[in-house]
Amino acid sequence: MLPTIIHADLDAFFASVEQRDDPALRGRPVIVGGGVVLAASYEARAFGVRGAMGGRRARELCPDAIVVRPRIDAYSAASKAVFAVFRDTSPVVEGLSIDEAFLDVRGMAHMAGTAAEIGACLRRRVRDEVGLALTVGVARTKHLAKVASAAAKPDGLLVVPADPASERAFLHPLAVEAVWGVGPKTAERLHRAGIHRVGELAAADPDHVVALLGRAAGLRLHALANNRDTRPVRTGRRRRSIGSQSALGRRRRTEAELDAILVALADRLGRRLRAAGMACRTVTLRLRFDDYTRATRSTSVDRSTRATDTILRLARELLAEARPLVAARGLTLIGLALTNLRDDDGAQLELPLGGSRAGLDDALDAVRDRFGNASVRRAVNVHRDIGPAMPVLPDRPDER
Structure with missing residues (x-):
């Protein structure tokens, strides 16, 4: 039996994109995100900087670090380019996040070589075509392939032979x-x-x-x-949630500031929901406090919705419920997730379907699609810089 499952994982993804796009950052300690570290280059990690760490602590550990604002569009474009290479390599690709995936290469040996050879080719192509370092783990099972890629970091390739003795000796x-x-x-x-x-x-x-x-x-x-x-x-797994979050830093935010951030997140998620042709029943509020503990609050509607106003109303209710926790423990991150997704086929959606609010959502989506996200903003956010929305990070930050 041969190992045929590949786990492919980009190295320090956000920071690596910044170093790729700005030659002056190469070889330097780079931190993405100011108030809270969203990503750190390996040069910064050598000083103990880790994802989800407070920005002040990170700068204490690494005073020479270069702090850059996140560029979500650049990360999204890089991810799409990498996944295009994945799908050109194997027809069976399961994405785990914006920067990692499993590939099944069974039956491909006669035309592409062993899984180890395919993994090596994959790394070369990602470096040559996208300009990023990719680490690959190869094994008989998904779990072992993922553990192998973690052990091979950074910029490595590790193959675990598919026999029980070798697997035990490694694991x-x-x-x-x-x-x-x-x-x-x-x-x-x-x-x-x-x-x-x-x-x-x-x-x-x-x-x-x-x-x-x-x-x-x-x-x-x-x-x-x-x-x-x-x-x-x-492959082709149905999406189970759509989420976005905003790091706040250590400064205490007023209720008006938190509401403005919530408004922006609801706008973004509503637009993404409609662009995906989906509707949701559940809205989840995610909070991270000054002591790095977390809390979530969720609520659902009887009928699926695609309306930004409904998403925002539910989010505001959840934040009001959590206000005593926020006041007592401070807040460093706020996020929203939409779950219980279904296709927006017009059946059993929240009414009114043809009302002015639904029409307004569609009109705003069309303007933003044509002229950019910042072309239309709610009045509450006209003079605010709430920063870019970030993809939802795992509860336990992955220090790959």
Whole structure:
């Protein structure tokens, strides 16, 4: 049996795009985002700078860092170019985020070579055609391929032979944090139980792991530690959510400022929802506080909606509910996500369908499509610079 699953992951994506586009930044420590670090180049990471870290702390660790404002359009264009290379390489591509994907290359050996050779070609093409470094992990399972790419960072290629002895020899000596889904809190529970390495988790009694972590998480992580992962690479998966968020920095924001940011996020998400031909039933508010803890609040409507005003109304209600937490703990990030998505086929949508508000949404979308996002702004944001909206980041920032 040969390894046929590739995990392809761009290195320090946002920061690498900035270094690619500005030669003066190459080889220098670069931080993307001011109030909160959205990405850091490997030169900055050498000083301990990490994603989701406060900007002030990052500058203390790395005083010589160059801080740049995020450019979402540039990152989106780079991602599209990279994914075009992925899809030209294999017909089976499963995107995980803006900067990583799985590829299944079974049956391609006779025309493209082994998975290792395909991975090497993939790295060359991304560097030559897009100008970015790509790390590749190759293995028999999705989990092991992802762990392999993390171990090969930065700008590397690692192949795990597809036999049980080689897989165990690679996986089991790693820190338990290498298992996909083990975050800081889970790792702390495992450490308290004397489990520090993947091999120790694999050898533990499953019932003991379930008692530590709960049934679903315990069984899943125990299986992954033993490299039991039967998930196929799936292409054409239906999108489950649309989200955007804005980093706020450490300065306390007034209620009016927070509302203005919420307005901008709702406008952006409403436009993206309609552009995708979809409607949503659930709006989720995501908050991150000064102490880096997080909270979410969600609410749903009876019928699917594509209306920005409805999204904004629900978001405002959620923020009002969370106001005591915000006042007590400060706020460094605010985000919105739209879930319970369905095709906007005109059936059972929120009424009125043909009213002036729906027509206004469509008219504003058309103007922004033609003249740019900033061509039309709500009055509340005319004189405000709330910064660009960022893609929703995972709860546990990936320090790849």
